[in-house]
Amino acid sequence: MNADIIIIGGGLGGLTTGALLAKEGLRVIVLEKNAVIGGGLQTFRRGNIEFETGMHILGGFRKGGTLHRLCTYLGIIDRLRLRDVDEWCMDEITYGEDNATYRIASGRQAFAESLAVYFPKQREQLHNYVEALYKLTDEIDIFHLRLTSEGIVSHSEQFLWPVDKFIAHYVTDQNCATFWRI
């Protein structure tokens, strides 16, 4: 088959890009080295058991979210079986020598507040950290599906920091900082 575009890798990135380009009328081939497409977000079955390779939550599927908008544009949103996360426990993480379990709420403020339950002295820092994270995402046009107005993309100094430095700047409690690194 003749193709205008060949994409190497059938993960979320390759498949979405391929679908978008095909919708724009280009002939696309996606080459995947594995037997199953989906990359890091695939599931597979062995007998009656379904294995997830990593995926447990997909962000951006609420109305107005990036993936919701993309899938709406691609005409597949109604074919997806989506279920909202538990507002008060979108994620439950167990780690550390004491096997402590942290329940994390969904939503900008609630997210920081749910962690402040475990790290009460870091409440203000946690809120600042979350706000700073949101600010960083504002710098990424593609994340918001915005057209870049200028040809040159410039970022703030913090955007270019290594993640450890960014976390340490906001979160001073070591246990709390370790949590974020995980």
Ligand SMILES: Cc1cc2nc3c(=O)[nH]c(=O)nc-3n(C[C@H](O)[C@H](O)[C@H](O)COP(=O)(O)OP(=O)(O)OC[C@H]3O[C@@H](n4cnc5c(N)ncnc54)[C@H](O)[C@@H]3O)c2cc1C
């Ligand atoms: C443990 C874990 C848990 C995660 N949990 C979540 C989650 O809950 N929610 C979420 O949104 N994200 C999660 N992620 C992140 C998510 O998996 C990635 O953001 C997403 O899969 C990235 O998609 P991608 O297409 O860029 O890369 P990938 O998914 O890695 O896809 C790359 C594809 O390219 C193929 N490939 C590589 N080299 C070649 C080659 N030479 N020729 C042909 N094919 C090739 C690979 O086989 C693969 O299929 C998780 C990641 C990990 C590791």
